[in-house]
Amino acid sequence: MPTRLSATRLAARLAAKELGVREVAQAHLDRIATLDATLGAFLTVDPDETMRWADAAQAKIDAGEAGPLTGVPIAIKDNLCTAGVRTTCASRILESHVPIYDATVVRRLREAGCVMVGKTNLDEFAMGTSTENSAFQVTRNPWDFDRSPGGSSGGSAAAVAAEMAPLALGSDTGGSIRQPASLCGIVGFKPTYGRCSRYGLVAFGSSLDQIGPFARTVEDAALLAEAITGHDRRDSTSANHPAIATQALKSGTLRGARLGVLKETLGESTDPRVTQGVERALDALRAEGADVHEVSIPSIGYGVTTYYIIAPAEASSNLARFDGVRYGLRVEGKGHIGMMEATRAAGFGHEVKARIMIGTYALSAGYYDAFYLRAQQVRALMRRDLEAAFQDFDLLVSPTSPVPAFKIGELTSDPLALKMLDYCTIPANMGGFPALSLNCGFADGLPIGLHLMGPVLGDERLLQLAYCVERALPDATGRPPLP
Numbered sequence: 292m293p294t295r296l297s298a299t300r301l302a303a304r305l306a307a308k309e310l311g312v313r314e315v316a317q318a319h320l321d322r323i324a325t326l327d328a329t330l331g332a333f334l335t336v337d338p339d340e341t342m343r344w345a346d347a348a349q350a351k352i353d354a355g356e357a358g359p360l361t362g363v364p365i366a367i368k369d370n371l372c373t374a375g376v377r378t379t380c381a382s383r384i385l386e387s388h389v390p391i392y393d394a395t396v397v398r399r400l401r402e403a404g405c406v407m408v409g410k411t412n413l414d415e416f417a418m419g420t421s422t423e424n425s426a427f428q429v430t431r432n433p434w435d436f437d438r439s440p441g442g443s444s445g446g447s448a449a450a451v452a453a454e455m456a457p458l459a460l461g462s463d464t465g466g467s468i469r470q471p472a473s474l475c476g477i478v479g480f481k482p483t484y485g486r487c488s489r490y491g492l493v494a495f496g497s498s499l500d501q502i503g504p505f506a507r508t509v510e511d512a513a514l515l516a517e518a519i520t521g522h523d524r525r526d527s528t529s530a531n532h533p534a535i536a537t538q539a540l541k542s543g544t545l546r547g548a549r550l551g552v553l554k555e556t557l558g559e560s561t562d563p564r565v566t567q568g569v570e571r572a573l574d575a576l577r578a579e580g581a582d583v584h585e586v587s588i589p590s591i592g593y594g595v596t597t598y599y600i601i602a603p604a605e606a607s608s609n610l611a612r613f614d615g616v617r618y619g620l621r622v623e624g625k626g627h628i629g630m631m632e633a634t635r636a637a638g639f640g641h642e643v644k645a646r647i648m649i650g651t652y653a654l655s656a657g658y659y660d661a662f663y664l665r666a667q668q669v670r671a672l673m674r675r676d677l678e679a680a681f682q683d684f685d686l687l688v689s690p691t692s693p694v695p696a697f698k699i700g701e702l703t704s705d706p707l708a709l710k711m712l713d714y715c716t717i718p719a720n721m722g723g724f725p726a727l728s729l730n731c732g733f734a735d736g737l738p739i740g741l742h743l744m745g746p747v748l749g750d751e752r753l754l755q756l757a758y759c760v761e762r763a764l765p766d767a768t769g770r771p772p773l774p
């Protein structure tokens with residue numbers, strides 16, 4: 292069944308013409324049709340559009356121009372602009388917004404010959420940790436339909452875990468790729484800030500946002516990272532650095548690799564089953580010759596509070612553009628201010644409004660120094676401490692999420708508890724560090740994610756070591772119990 296194959300295997304069989312691109316795309320569309328009424332991973336599926344991408348990919352193969360991902364289906368988070376295909380950010384305010392251009396990453400997917408199977412659900416404007424903040428639907432975890440797939444890229448993670456696509460794109464501001472990857476038992480990778488162009492990603496926290504891949508293997512994630520990264524003059528924060536290279540992906544070793552285990556992430560607030568799963572994985576890495584030591588970085592304890600000032604501050608400024616004038620929804624009101632008020636009142640959901648208010652407050656005269664400026668100072672300290680740790684370690688290791696997948700609705704009445712779940716993933720965004728989550732075991736049938744963080748621009752080495760880690764944990768992956 293083509294839906295079971297990794298992207299790498301699919302691409303090889305497509306290039307060898309053992310499979311046709313349309314046939315592979317159809318198999319994935321059929322699986323979406325079967326499963327997605329239950330899972331709710333997709334907001335938009337347009338089979339005709341998918342077949343246009345498929346025909347373009349087949350033409351590449353027929354012309355002998357196939358690349359490593361040509362013909363491979365991919366799901367795209369619905370905050371990435373796709374020309375001619377609705378891009379909603381799971382918000383009423385953009386419910387019928389159809390971009391006229393592709394995000395740079397989407398353009399690069401077309402160039403690589405990938406085949407878009409649909410746009411995936413998210414927390415509204417990527418603000419959340421459970422995909423419950425979507426204005427349109429809740430996404431369910433393929434491992435247990437009563438549980439959340441995590442968020443905000445929960446649709447992308449569920450789609451890949453449920454074999455509705457071998458690859459997906461997400462965005463990660465405070466953990467939105469890695470945390471859902473963890474809760475769904477797959478690989479999620481956030482590259483170094485700046486390696487992946489943000490052009491055409493609907494901005495949330497611009498100094499934190501980064502696009503990255505979901506896949507079921509490290510190799511697939513690395514190939515997708517290679518396809519989407521590289522300098523882009525349309526993003527002023529784009530690193531002047533080539534795309535992530537994968538040719539040395541398989542030539543790393545854990546022998547002598549220096550792994551620093553972040554003490555602060557394995558304390559009381561981490562579920563003991565997660566701690567045990569991570570410790571078992573660390574034993575397996577030691578057995579492969581890794582040099583594993585505990586390291587304490589107390590400043591990461593300020594990550595969540597700092598992030599929840601900086602991210603809303605940037606969001607409050609970024610979301611000012613949704614004013615009923617240029618994009619999406621317009622609700623008439625008294626005069627043009629009344630129109631903007633009515634539009635924003637009707638168009639934004641509760642969480643988005645809360646963040647706009649918090650962010651506006653943190654930036655306002657008199658409070659700026661006490662909140663936003665102070666948060667940026669703490670951020671700088673945290674980044675400095677982490678950079679210093681990378682003098683001693685190749686990777687910093689922790690759980691990805693302190694808990695396995697939680698029940699849908701379980702945390703909706705406790706927003707603080709939900710936000711605390713981000714404490715392992717936020718430090719990477721604060722310093723722009725590359726980080727990856729991969730599955731390292733199970734707790735009562737639910738996946739446990741292992742989080743690996745590398746130094747800035749150390750993406751290649753991080754992927755190389757992640758590839759070794761995956762090989763050292765052969766029993767740590769599995770397939771969810773689906774038809």
Ligand code: GLN
Binds near residue numbers: 463464465466467
């Ligand atoms: N959970 C975090 C938040 O709610 C991170 C979201 C993200 O990375 N987009 O902001």
